[in-house]
Amino acid sequence: xxxxxxxxxxxxxxxxxxxxxxxxxxxxxxxxxxxxxxxxxxxxxxxxxxxxxxxxxxxxxxxxxxxxxxxxxxxxxxxxxxxxxxxxxxxxxxxxxxxxxxxxxxxxxxxxxxxxxxxxxxxxxxxxxxxxxxxxxxxxxxxxxxxxxxxxxxxxxxxxxxxxxxxxxxxxxxxxxxxxxxxxxxxxxxxxxxxxxxxxxxxxxxxxxxxxxxxxxxxxxxxxxxxxxxxxxxxxxxxxxxxxxxxxxxxxxxxxxxxxxxxxxxxxxxxxxxxxxxxxxxxxxxxxxxxxxxxxxxxxxxxxxxxxxxxxxxxxxxxxxxxxxxxxxxxxxxxxxxxxxxxxxxxxxxxxxxxxxxxxxxxxxxxxxxxxxxxxxxxxxxxxxxxxxxxxxxxxxxxxxxxxxxxxxxxxxxxxxxxxxxxxxxxxxxxxxxxxxxxxxxxxxxxxxxxxxxxxxxxxxxxxxxxxxxxxxxxxxxxxxxxxxxxxxxxxxxxxxxxxxxxxxxxxxxxxxxxxxxxxxxxxxxxxxxxxxxxxxxxxxxxxxxxxxxxxxxxxxxxxxxxxxxxxxxxxxxxxxxxxxxxxxxxxxxxxxxxxxxxxxxxxxxxxxxxxxxxxxxxxxxxxxxxxxxxxxxxxxxxxxxxxxx
Amino acid sequence: xxxxxxxxxxxxxxxxxxxxxxxxxxxxxxxxxxxxxxxxxxxxxxxxxxxxxxxxxxxxxxxxxxxxxxxxxxxxxxxxxxxxxxxxxxxxxxxxxxxxxxxxxxxxxxxxxxxxxxxxxxxxxxxxxxxxxxxxxxxxxxxxxxxxxxxxxxxxxxxxxxxxxxxxxxxxxxxxxxxxxxxxxxxxxxxxxxxxxxxxxxxxxxxxxxxxxxxxxxxxxxxxxxxxxxxxxxxxxxxxxxxxxxxxxxxxxxxxxxxxxxxxxxxxxxxxxxxxxxxxxxxxxxxxxxxxxxxxxxxxxx
Numbered sequence: 001x002x003x004x005x006x007x008x009x010x011x012x013x014x015x016x017x018x019x020x021x022x023x024x025x026x027x028x029x030x031x032x033x034x035x036x037x038x039x040x041x042x043x044x045x046x047x048x049x050x051x052x053x054x055x056x057x058x059x060x061x062x063x064x065x066x067x068x069x070x071x072x073x074x075x076x077x078x079x080x081x082x083x084x085x086x087x088x089x090x091x092x093x094x095x096x097x098x099x100x101x102x103x104x105x106x107x108x109x110x111x112x113x114x115x116x117x118x119x120x121x122x123x124x125x126x127x128x129x130x131x132x133x134x135x136x137x138x139x140x141x142x143x144x145x146x147x148x149x150x151x152x153x154x155x156x157x158x159x160x161x162x163x164x165x166x167x168x169x170x171x172x173x174x175x176x177x178x179x180x181x182x183x184x185x186x187x188x189x190x191x192x193x194x195x196x197x198x199x200x201x202x203x204x205x206x207x208x209x210x211x212x213x214x215x216x217x218x219x220x221x222x223x224x225x226x227x228x229x230x231x232x233x234x235x236x237x238x239x240x241x242x243x244x245x246x247x248x249x250x251x252x253x254x255x256x257x258x259x260x261x262x263x264x265x266x267x268x269x270x271x272x273x274x275x276x277x278x279x280x281x282x283x284x285x286x287x288x289x290x291x292x293x294x295x296x297x298x299x300x301x302x303x304x305x306x307x308x309x310x311x312x313x314x315x316x317x318x319x320x321x322x323x324x325x326x327x328x329x330x331x332x333x334x335x336x337x338x339x340x341x342x343x344x345x346x347x348x349x350x351x352x353x354x355x356x357x358x359x360x361x362x363x364x365x366x367x368x369x370x371x372x373x374x375x376x377x378x379x380x381x382x383x384x385x386x387x388x389x390x391x392x393x394x395x396x397x398x399x400x401x402x403x404x405x406x407x408x409x410x411x412x413x414x415x416x417x418x419x420x421x422x423x424x425x426x427x428x429x430x431x432x433x434x435x436x437x438x439x440x441x442x443x444x445x446x447x448x449x450x451x452x453x454x455x456x457x458x459x460x461x462x463x464x465x466x467x468x469x470x471x472x473x474x475x476x477x478x479x480x481x482x483x484x485x486x487x488x489x490x491x492x493x494x495x496x497x498x499x500x501x502x503x504x505x506x507x508x509x510x511x512x513x514x515x516x517x518x519x520x521x522x523x524x525x526x527x528x529x530x531x532x533x534x535x536x537x538x539x540x541x542x543x544x545x546x547x548x549x550x551x552x553x554x555x556x557x558x559x560x561x562x563x564x565x566x567x568x569x570x571x572x573x574x575x576x577x578x579x580x581x582x583x584x585x586x587x588x589x590x591x592x593x594x595x596x597x598x599x600x601x602x603x604x605x606x607x608x609x610x611x612x613x614x615x616x617x618x619x620x621x622x623x624x625x626x627x628x629x630x631x632x633x634x635x636x637x638x639x640x641x642x643x644x645x646x
Numbered sequence: 647x648x649x650x651x652x653x654x655x656x657x658x659x660x661x662x663x664x665x666x667x668x669x670x671x672x673x674x675x676x677x678x679x680x681x682x683x684x685x686x687x688x689x690x691x692x693x694x695x696x697x698x699x700x701x702x703x704x705x706x707x708x709x710x711x712x713x714x715x716x717x718x719x720x721x722x723x724x725x726x727x728x729x730x731x732x733x734x735x736x737x738x739x740x741x742x743x744x745x746x747x748x749x750x751x752x753x754x755x756x757x758x759x760x761x762x763x764x765x766x767x768x769x770x771x772x773x774x775x776x777x778x779x780x781x782x783x784x785x786x787x788x789x790x791x792x793x794x795x796x797x798x799x800x801x802x803x804x805x806x807x808x809x810x811x812x813x814x815x816x817x818x819x820x821x822x823x824x825x826x827x828x829x830x831x832x833x834x835x836x837x838x839x840x841x842x843x844x845x846x847x848x849x850x851x852x853x854x855x856x857x858x859x860x861x862x863x864x865x866x867x868x869x870x871x872x873x874x875x876x877x878x879x880x881x882x883x884x885x886x887x888x889x890x891x892x893x894x895x896x897x898x899x900x901x902x903x904x905x906x907x908x909x910x911x912x913x914x915x916x917x918x919x920x921x922x923x924x925x926x927x928x929x930x931x932x933x934x935x936x937x938x939x940x941x942x943x944x945x946x947x948x
Binding site: 013252261291427 | 699815912
């Protein structure tokens with residue numbers, strides 16, 4: 001009853017005064033029920049008066065019903081939240097608990113420790129300042145101990161307490177404790193946790209949890225709660241690099257244009273010069289509001305709104321930094337990712353990324369390796385399954401600010417979202433790359449995109465070529481399920497254009513796969529590459545005055561966006577050939593769908609990989625019920641309205 | 647050199663403001679539940695700060711069960727008027743027509759019709775795709791695992807086994823048409839935090855939270871205030887005048903009072919610090935069965 005003691009000492013006014021200065025510490029507990037983890041948290045809550053009498057009464061009732069401790073109150077039952085879990089006797093999610101002492105308020109994230117719950121632990125670790133890793137003194141260091149330390153290190157937790165529990169069952173042996181400490185040194189050397197602390201304890205008996213133990217006089221250190229109350233965390237925040245991800249633009253009236261967001265790191269003062277990314281425009285800070293009130297300055301973690309001295313274009317997803325300290329903007333980043341979905345991650349897949357306030361489509365271009373969480377060794381892998389961790393390379397059409405996670409826990413983190421189910425499927429941490437890796441990537445990028453190459457300043461420009469041929473080049477991109485009628489439409493359109501004196505080229509799977517893409521198979525990755533080549537080819541043809549009719553399944557918005565970017569948005573028309581899967585299957589005379597259904601052909605859109613219909617195509621054609629002639633008429637109408645016919 | 651270490655209240659405040667802003671950025675039509683209680687009042691203050699110097703970019707919604715304390719309704723109207731917010735009141739007219747009261751229908755059915763169903767009606771009627779609620783994880787066991795962005799299917803139902811992982815402060819608000827989320831900006835607050843915040847911000851709260859002599863009945867060891875004549879008396883039963891206050895507010899026949907002498911916020915805080923029972927003790931609704939809240943949440947309750 002620490003609050004009561006404090007009240008008696010300083011009175012309510014003294015208490016309220018000191019409460020205003022109290023800090024928050026977020027804790028993660030790692031371990032399994034067998035290690036006494038829930039008992040430890042229950043003990044912390046109970047001994048620091050975080051459990052109320054009516055909750056205790058319910059707990060006593062639950063103990064007789066579900067408990068495993070006989071007559072003693074089973075503190076573990078305080079922690080298990082949902083009914084099903086209570087009955088199964090396991091915690092299968094992340095539960096949050098709260099308690100406070102006169103010095104600090106604590107948030108405890110309790111997650112299960114088994115390997116199949118790695119994602120839950122990563123979730124709890126993402127916001128934790130400190131973690132408590134439990135070891136059963138009888139069992140010593142286990143594979144799970146290494147796994148827990150690795151996940152804590154990966155998620156950037158700087159303070160770890162190794163709680164050697166159940167000391168009462170090893171006769172409070174100092175030798176056992178010291179042996180465990182030595183065993184930990186081996187794997188602690190391979191992770192990056194700056195501050196590690198060992199405490200011998202018995203959670204069930206409350207020894208070295210809140211009160212000091214009298215049974216282990218050889219231990220000179222503080223009990224757990226003392227350490228939690230005093231560990232220094234203020235230095236963990238990054239107050240050097242100004243990063244303000246813009247969450248919202250507030251325009252309550254014509255005279256006020258405020259940029260609202262939470263300062264991920266750094267300090268922002270009135271009068272400071274800032275740069276907005278990705279635009280690179282500069283401005284000076286006119287006003288700083290912290291939680292709604294105007295201030296001189298703001299620091300890390302504060303919810304702010306700022307106004308600037310001039311009108312520059314800034315919107316949600318942009319980042320405000322300093323001109324001389326801004327993160328690199330990259331279209332490709334390397335990252336560690338914890339996979340959280342039943343649908344595996346593999347190179348070639350595309351997702352939505354949410355990084356700070358930015359949301360954008362990304363493609364996973366490489367899976368470099370998988371990390372074994374038990375041996376801490378990397379191994380080759382074709383995919384990442386649920387609860388697995390690996391290193392990937394991501395490509396994004398929009399530039400990402402690439403602060404490494406090790407330097408910035410807020411801007412260096414991201415989640416991946418499945419575009420069909422909207423589920424959060426992965427948690428990522430951007431890696432700091434060595435200069436050599438950056439050089440390789442720069443080279444690759446210039447090879448890939450070609451945008452960094454200076455084109456030969458040929459004497460004939462695309463405009464001149466187009467004028468000579470006498471037609472306006474464009475790319476009409478037909479997308480839709482296999483057998484939705486794209487190629488038939490493409491050839492019919494070529495014919496119709498030819499009759500009107502417009503020369504065009506049809507690009508489709510058939511024409512490309514025989515030559516240009518003959519080295520490619522049908523893996524997810526090869527399919528992405530195939531479509532990329534089609535986009536690049538369309539661009540070259542357009543540059544040379546040719547009209548292109550491209551017919552590709554191109555199942556993801558990401559792929560189509562890349563094609564649009566290659567060709568140039570002003571010459572790109574996206575046409576959605578919309579026919580239900582059943583119609584496409586029934587039209588199929590080649591047995592293509594049937595073989596896919598049997599599992600003989602993998603990665604078939606509509607069968608085992610999803611098709612993302614375009615949200616806003618230039619034109620949507622019903623290719624199931626409408627005749628080719630009628631659809632051609634509509635396409636000609638579109639082209640004529642865009643002044644693309646002679 | 648200024649230090650920028652936030653106090654725990656400042657950190658909770660910043661977190662809540664960020665959550666509220668994130669919803670406005672990601673959703674088309676949010677609404678904030680306003681139940682007139684202390685949590686609602688604190689949440690509303692946070693929302694005001696999130697959009698200052700502008701106004702709230704969403705309306706407030708009060709689901710009125712028609713058995714709220716009279717004082718709550720008058721306080722609500724005055725409070726909302728003085729702050730210039732837009733308020734929508736929703737009453738389940740089907741329940742009113744059917745004459746459902748806590749006395750004739752039993753608490754479970756009454757709550758289901760007049761609170762859960764009413765809320766779903768209101769959300770569907772206006773097409774709100776995100777609804778802020780003042781619930782906290784420390785209130786009840788099943789809430790301890792609730793997400794900040796709590797996903798609901800198009801029937802407003804919650805599936806505890808199918809929740810999205812929530813990492814860092816990266817909230818995934820992607821929903822399909824017809825689906826929605828409930829948002830809990832006060833997830834990490836405790837009852838004590840809410841009161842300390844109200845104290846720090848000097849926000850006016852409804853006087854039912856302060857002790858006063860009120861007419862109460864002893865029902866199974868719980869003090870129930872008879873706020874109007876609709877509550878039938880048992881044979882020979884007489885309301886007694888006791889100095890009581892409320893730790894939570896809801897429908898008066900379902901809300902227990904505690905005996906208290908605390909007549910202002912300072913005294914309430916001291917009493918609470920010395921108290922050994924949780925606030926939900928005064929709620930008849932949780933008592934029924936272990937897991938009863940979880941069951942209600944699955945059905946669409948907040």
